[in-house]
Amino acid sequence: MKRVFLSFASEDFQKVEKLLPLLNSLEYELDFYPDFLGMDIDAPGAQVIKQAIGEKITKCNTAVCLIGENTHQSKWVDSQLQKNRNKGNRIIAMALKGTESAVLPAVIREENLTFYPWDPQRLKNLILQDTGKFFNNSA
Numbered sequence: 001m002k003r004v005f006l007s008f009a010s011e012d013f014q015k016v017e018k019l020l021p022l023l024n025s026l027e028y029e030l031d032f033y034p035d036f037l038g039m040d041i042d043a044p045g046a047q048v049i050k051q052a053i054g055e056k057i058t059k060c061n062t063a064v065c066l067i068g069e070n071t072h073q074s075k076w077v078d079s080q081l082q083k084n085r086n087k088g089n090r091i092i093a094m095a096l097k098g099t100e101s102a103v104l105p106a107v108i109r110e111e112n113l114t115f116y117p118w119d120p121q122r123l124k125n126l127i128l129q130d131t132g133k134f135f136n137n138s139a
Contacts, residue, residue, distance in 0.1 A: 003027035004127055005089070007081060008067075008096075009074035010037040013076040015096050016066055022120040028127055031056050041075040050079065059085045062090045062127055065105060067115070072103040081107035094118060101120050 006023075008016045012112040013034065023030060033053045039046055057063070071077055084137055086108050093108045094116045104115055116122060 001059040002028050002062060002127065004028050005057050005063045005084065006030055006032040007063055007065045007077050008060060009071045010079055011068065011070060012068040012096055014036055015068065019097060023123065025124055031060060036076050041079060046066065053080060054083055057087060060089060062092065064092045064123065064127065065108065066096050066097050067104065068096045068100050069102050072105050077105050081105055092123065094123050
């Protein structure tokens with residue numbers, strides 16, 4: 001079964017939590033690490049959380065970055081996307097429901113990834129696609 005890591009800014013957690021029922025599928029397993037919420041990435045205890053997130057990312061082959069208006073400012077999102085890129089995971093960038101435009105996180109810009117508008121069915125289809133290529137997320 002495919003495992004998918006969800007990356008999002010901590011300020012968007014309530015939106016993401018409301019969307020989880022729409023994103024769940026019997027064909028893949030969603031994974032994320034909410035314990036980073038509200039913690040500074042440079043705080044003394046953050047290293048333990050970074051390690052736990054890294055272990056989850058290691059078990060996944062796809063990452064979905066749910067993007068809100070300020071996601072690009074999240075050091076946690078940057079760190080998670082960088083770990084996914086380093087592992088060679090496929091990264092899908094999709095707007096959160098209600099987000100019309102946003103500055104994209106650095107990895108998404110650097111890899112020139114497609115930024116999709118919110119569409120849960122399209123997201124499921126993108127996750128299930130097996131392109132055989134890293135970062136290739138065009139539909």
